[in-house]
Amino acid sequence: MTTVSDGTEMRKALRDWNIDLLILDIMLPGEDGFALCRDVRRTSKIPIIMLTAVGEDTDRILGLELGADDYLTKPFNPRELLARIRAIFRRAETGTTEIVENSSEKVRFGNWVLNLGSRELRDADDVVVHLSTGEFSLLRALVKHNKRPLSRDQLVDIVRGQSSIPFDRSIDIQISRLRRKIEKDAKNPKLIKTVRGIGYQFCADVSPL
Amino acid sequence: MTTVSDGTEMRKALRDWNIDLLILDIMLPGEDGFALCRDVRRTSKIPIIMLTAVGEDTDRILGLELGADDYLTKPFNPRELLARIRAIFRRAETGTTEIVENSSEKVRFGNWVLNLGSRELRDADDVVVHLSTGEFSLLRALVKHNKRPLSRDQLVDIVRGQSSIPFDRSIDIQISRLRRKIEKDAKNPKLIKTVRGIGYQFCADVSPL
DNA sequence: CGCAGAATGCTTCAAATTGTTACAAAAACC
DNA sequence: GGTTTTTGTAACAATTTGAAGCATTCTGCG
Incomplete structure (x- = not known):
C-alpha cells in the first residue's frame, strides 16, 4: 500500500x-x-x-x-x-494482467527462471547465469512491470532510487549488458524490446513458479 | 515481546x-x-x-x-x-518470509546447521566448523534477516553494538572470512550475496529445526 | 530513394565499490 | 610473561558501473 x-x-x-x-x-x-x-x-x-x-x-x-x-x-x-x-x-476479474505478485518467489519467462529471493537467474539446464546487482535490479523491475513500457526515468528511479539527470544513458548500457546475457540474439531481442521514444518493455510471458 | x-x-x-x-x-x-x-x-x-x-x-x-x-x-x-x-x-498466511522464529534453537540452510544456543555451526557430516565471536554474530544477523539486504551500518550495529565510523571496512573483511568458511566457492557466493551500494544479503532458504 | 537529424547500441576507459592478502594491535588463554 | 586467537588497518586486486564518444538504426521529408 x-x-x-x-x-x-x-x-x-x-x-x-x-x-x-x-x-x-x-x-x-x-x-x-x-x-x-x-x-x-x-x-x-x-x-x-x-x-x-x-x-x-x-x-x-x-x-x-x-x-x-x-x-x-x-x-x-x-x-x-x-x-x-x-x-x-x-x-474486474476479467482482463487483468498482473501475473507477477509480490509474494511469488520465483518467476519463469522464456527459458529462464528468475529467483527473486536468491537473486539467481537459471537457464533451461538449471545453470546459473551471474547477474550483477544492477543487472538484477533492472531485470526485476522489467519483469515486475511485465508487458508495459517503462521510461528510462522510471527505470533509473526504480533501480537507483533517484531520478535521472538529463542525458543519462546509463540505463541503455545496463540494458545492453542484460541483453547480452539473456537474449539468444542480442541484435534481435525477444525479451527486452526497445520502445522508441519511450523506453524499454519486457515482452515475454511471466508466470509465477 | x-x-x-x-x-x-x-x-x-x-x-x-x-x-x-x-x-x-x-x-x-x-x-x-x-x-x-x-x-x-x-x-x-x-x-x-x-x-x-x-x-x-x-x-x-x-x-x-x-x-x-x-x-x-x-x-x-x-x-x-x-x-x-x-x-x-x-x-497474511500467503507470502510470509519470516521463517526464522525467535524461539527456534537450531536453523538449517544449505548444507549447514547452525545452533543459535551453543553457537555451533555443523556441516552435512555433523562436523563442527569453528566460528569466532564476530563471525557467529554476523552469521546470526544475516540468517535472522534472511533474504533482505542489510547495510554495513546495520551489521556493524548488530555485531558490535555501536554505529560505524565512516570508511569502516571491517564488515567487509568479516564477510570475506565468513564466506571462506561457509561458501563452497568463495568467489561465487550462494549464501551471502553482495548488494552493491546497499550491503549484504543472506540468500539461502532458512528453516527452523 | 537518399539524406539529415534524432534515438539507440555498444566499445572503451576511468572512477567507485568491493574482495582479499599481509601484517600489527588487541584480546584471550595458559 | 609468553603464546595463540581474533580483529582491524593498510594496501592492492578484482569487479561493477557510468561517461564519452562513435556506430548503427529509425523516422520524416525532399
Missing part, C-alpha cells in the same frame, strides 16, 4: 509501482479529486474508489460519471471498505 | 530483532503513530495494528490508508486483541 498526499505524488506512484487500486479523497490540497479521477481515467482502467464527505449526493454522482468505480462516505467502516474492494476485484 | 517508547527505539528494535507484528499507539512522544506507520510500510510488510483513542474515525481511516492492517479502540478487550492478531496472521 502506498499513500501519497497530492496529485503529483500520485502520478509518480502510479508510474513507478504496480498499483492495483486507487482510493481517492475528493478533498485534497492542490488539484481536487475529481480532476485527478478524470485524469487517471484518460490513461488507465485502474479501479478507483472515491471518498466523499457526508451525504454529498452530487459529489457521488459526479465521481461516478468521471469514471470512479465506487464511492464511500466518510466516516466509513473499514470492513465496508474491504468489502467494496473485494467486490471491485470480483467485478 | 519487545516494548519500546518512541520511534527511534522502534526502528532499532525492528532492525535488530525479528518482529512479527507491530502494535502502534497513535499518541506518542516525538513522531506520531501515523508517521511511523507510513515509514515502516515503506520498507516492510510487517502486520501493524494501530491503537486509536475512542471513536476517532478519521484516525482509523488514516491509519488504514497509511498501511495499518487493523485498528483497535482504547480501552480494548484483550480477547479482542488476540482475536484480531490471529485474524491478521490468517489473512
